[in-house]
Amino acid sequence: MAAPEDPHRRRVGLLYDERMCRHATPDGEIHPENPDRIRAIWQKLESEGIPLRCVVLSAKEAEDKYIASVHTARHIKLIKNISSKKFNSQRLRIASEFNSIYFNKGSSEASYLAAGSVMEVSEKVAKGDLDSAIAIVRPPGHHAESDEAMGFCLFNNVAIAANFLLNERPELGIRKILIVDWDVHHGNGTQNMFYNDPRVLFFSVHRFDFGMFYPASGDGSYCMIGEGPGAGYNINVPWEQGQCGDADYVAVWDHVLLPVAESYDPDIILISAGFDAAVDDPLGGCCITPYGYSLMLKKLMGFAQGKIVMALEGGYNLKSIADSVLACAKVLLEEKPLVGSIKAQPLESTWRVIQEVRHELKTFWPALSVELPQKVLVSNWRPCSVELNLSSSSESIVENDGGASVTICATNFVEIIEPLSKLNIDEDNHGKAITLDHIATDKSPVVLSEECPNAQALMPDKNVDGCTRWRSVLSKTEVWYGSYGSNMWKPGFLCYIKGGKVEGMNEPCPGSQDKSSPKGVIWKTVPHQLFFARSLTRTWGKGGVAFLHPESNKNDKAYMCMYRITLEQFNDVLLQENSLHQENGKSQGAGAPLLDLSDIGVVAENKSLPLEALKAGWYSNILYLGEEDNLPILTMTKFCRYNEKTESKSIQLDSSLCIMAMYHCTLGLMLHREQKNAS
Numbered sequence: 001m002a003a004p005e006d007p008h009r010r011r012v013g014l015l016y017d018e019r020m021c022r023h024a025t026p027d028g029e030i031h032p033e034n035p036d037r038i039r040a041i042w043q044k045l046e047s048e049g050i051p052l053r054c055v056v057l058s059a060k061e062a063e064d065k066y067i068a069s070v071h072t073a074r075h076i077k078l079i080k081n082i083s084s085k086k087f088n089s090q091r092l093r094i095a096s097e098f099n100s101i102y103f104n105k106g107s108s109e110a111s112y113l114a115a116g117s118v119m120e121v122s123e124k125v126a127k128g129d130l131d132s133a134i135a136i137v138r139p140p141g142h143h144a145e146s147d148e149a150m151g152f153c154l155f156n157n158v159a160i161a162a163n164f165l166l167n168e169r170p171e172l173g174i175r176k177i178l179i180v181d182w183d184v185h186h187g188n189g190t191q192n193m194f195y196n197d198p199r200v201l202f203f204s205v206h207r208f209d210f211g212m213f214y215p216a217s218g219d220g221s222y223c224m225i226g227e228g229p230g231a232g233y234n235i236n237v238p239w240e241q242g243q244c245g246d247a248d249y250v251a252v253w254d255h256v257l258l259p260v261a262e263s264y265d266p267d268i269i270l271i272s273a274g275f276d277a278a279v280d281d282p283l284g285g286c287c288i289t290p291y292g293y294s295l296m297l298k299k300l301m302g303f304a305q306g307k308i309v310m311a312l313e314g315g316y317n318l319k320s321i322a323d324s325v326l327a328c329a330k331v332l333l334e335e336k337p338l339v340g341s342i343k344a345q346p347l348e349s350t351w352r353v354i355q356e357v358r359h360e361l362k363t364f365w366p367a368l369s370v371e372l373p374q375k376v377l378v379s380n381w382r383p384c385s386v387e388l389n390l391s392s393s394s395e396s397i398v399e400n401d402g403g404a405s406v407t408i409c410a411t412n413f414v415e416i417i418e419p420l421s422k423l424n425i426d427e428d429n430h431g432k433a434i435t436l437d438h439i440a441t442d443k444s445p446v447v448l449s450e451e452c453p454n455a456q457a458l459m460p461d462k463n464v465d466g467c468t469r470w471r472s473v474l475s476k477t478e479v480w481y482g483s484y485g486s487n488m489w490k491p492g493f494l495c496y497i498k499g500g501k502v503e504g505m506n507e508p509c510p511g512s513q514d515k516s517s518p519k520g521v522i523w524k525t526v527p528h529q530l531f532f533a534r535s536l537t538r539t540w541g542k543g544g545v546a547f548l549h550p551e552s553n554k555n556d557k558a559y560m561c562m563y564r565i566t567l568e569q570f571n572d573v574l575l576q577e578n579s580l581h582q583e584n585g586k587s588q589g590a591g592a593p594l595l596d597l598s599d600i601g602v603v604a605e606n607k608s609l610p611l612e613a614l615k616a617g618w619y620s621n622i623l624y625l626g627e628e629d630n631l632p633i634l635t636m637t638k639f640c641r642y643n644e645k646t647e648s649k650s651i652q653l654d655s656s657l658c659i660m661a662m663y664h665c666t667l668g669l670m671l672h673r674e675q676k677n678a679s
Contacts, residue, residue, distance in 0.1 A: 012332045013121045013133030016042045017059035022106025032316040033152040044322035050329050062116035069163035070193050072147040083108035099150040111154040118311045122161040126172040132308040132332045140313040142187035142272045159193045178266035183274020183313040184284035186220030196230035208238030222357045232364025240349040242285030246292030246342045248350040259367035268307045275315030275324045290327035291340030297331045474568040481563045482635035485546030488561040496573045512572035520564035529556040547638040578617025
């Protein structure tokens with residue numbers, strides 16, 4: 001409780017309260033978010049004499065009226081009462097309804113103390129009573145939505161404090177707040193609470209893995225920049241993989257955060273200080289050192305007159321979290337800094353992400369419009385091996401249970417997703433389809449069959465009447481074709497309808513016999529997971545093959561572009577997608593459709609229909625995704641097989657392939673935005 005004796009020493013507040021340790025798993029089960037997290041930090045600080053050099057503060061419970069600035073009355077009522085006796089028999093069931101949440105008899109008190117503590121230190125720093133402060137609190141808060149607890153978080157502590165300063169204490173002169181969230185997980189709750197508010201600049205650097213990493217939604221994409229008056233005031237830096245360390249974070253600081261912070265000129269900085277991106281954290285998979293955290297914090301002290309509040313979020317390795325907080329405390333005290341250096345270079349993907357973020361925000365922040373020196377981008381990076389999981393990484397104790405992981409080379413990963421990430425929905429140059437008349441002569445020409453020009457099939461069929469008959473019938477039936485991967489790109493998809501090829505295709509497509517343009521285009525999200533495989537087809541060259549998980553899951557989301565075409569055209573697309581439309585360079589006539597009118601009812605009833613005739617192709621399974629305007633939505637994906645032991649369906653994978661799971665918000669949102677801009 002001793003105040004600093006040296007009047008020139010920075011006044012650093014330090015708040016810790018053992019009562020927040022009462023929030024624990026109901027039956028003492030092992031859990032990463034446990035009371036030892038803050039105990040380990042406090043013991044480390046005490047062993048170094050830090051409390052003696054700080055202003056130690058007592059925790060205070062937040063009042064409901066302040067919590068209500070960001071949370072609904074219903075949510076407040078639940079958290080307030082969940083620890084009471086009347087909930088003893090219901091507590092486990094209620095917790096199970098949330099994403100990665102537990103409750104016990106100490107949860108209510110700890111939640112109110114955590115929120116109140118961050119408010120308390122924030123007010124003192126804003127007043128000038130303190131220069132900076134550290135709130136060692138739990139449960140954490142940045143995942144908590146206005147009406148929902150999730151990801152170990154009950155109340156959104158930092159958001160409550162920010163609203164308190166802006167709306168309840170205007171006399172303190174806090175008009176602009178910079179929230180820096182360096183927790184390894186995206187601060188979805190904080191983002192959503194200030195998404196249209198320019199008084200708060202929210203910056204989150206987090207592991208994203210193309211939406212596969214917790215909280216496994218598109219909210220963490222660099223495309224999410226705020227809306228209305230808040231447009232440009234939401235900045236996401238989404239890592240494509242784990243293994244990001246000091247060099248990667250410092251690069252983002254230097255090339256994104258600091259230039260924006262200088263322009264924004266905040267009155268105070270609130271840090272959602274999660275330390276789960278630290279070395280050896282069991283959930284994060286990144287590798288920031290205590291020196292790295294100290295350097296990041298030191299760079300922020302140049303803003304807002306050093307008025308910084310650190311509020312603990314995640315961090316689940318007790319040694320890493322304690323050492324990292326100690327390093328930050330010494331920075332705030334302006335004591336002798338840690339000795340260290342950054343020898344490694346940023347990952348190659350780090351520079352790509354930085355460029356994407358700068359490009360997305362350059363119209364709002366002119367400092368980001370300057371092109372980065374090419375020598376920086378080319379020479380200062382390192383490749384790495386990346387472990388990806390086929391199941392979403394979850395901020396829970398069983399986050400990787402059952403997930404089949406594979407290791408790939410980052411440079412190979414780039415080869416697969418980078419071409420897709422650069423597509424524009426209606427690109428005029430590279431995206432322009434090349435007609436059959438203009439195909440380079442060094443490629444094998446497509447010879448159309450005499451029987452059914454531009455028709456495709458598995459084998460030749462001389463039955464001209466049969467071909468004409470089924471085409472005539474199916475041309476009168478319309479469906480929505482749900483496209484994903486490169487087929488969301490309109491010029492690419494039109495090759496399957498009109499014929500020709502675009503950049504990236506090895507061989508041209510003969511197209512459909514009916515070359516009519518789609519009669520409608522819409523965008524939808526579906527509860528399925530998207531995968532990419534490192535493989536290639538006859539039509540598409542090096543760059544990978546995409547396919548959709550046949551099983552739906554409410555926790556998954558994939559963006560799809562729906563094209564309204566005829567069932568005849570759908571059959572032609574199906575055969576071309578499976579690269580079975582040619583034999584020795586010649587297109588084959590079709591005697592019968594692969595998907596007939598009678599099959600529509602079957603696929604709608606069963607949600608999928610494996611096509612035996614296409615089992616050798618990539619897309620042999622037809623999926624039913626519902627209806628739009630009373631027309632069925634159909635797509636095609638990898639073959640699905642039934643496992644009698646587990647009574648579940650699974651994708652049949654070639655074990656020699658490197659399979660990568662990725663949520664394709666980055667691609668889907670980008671193409672969707674391009675379409676909206678074009679219209």
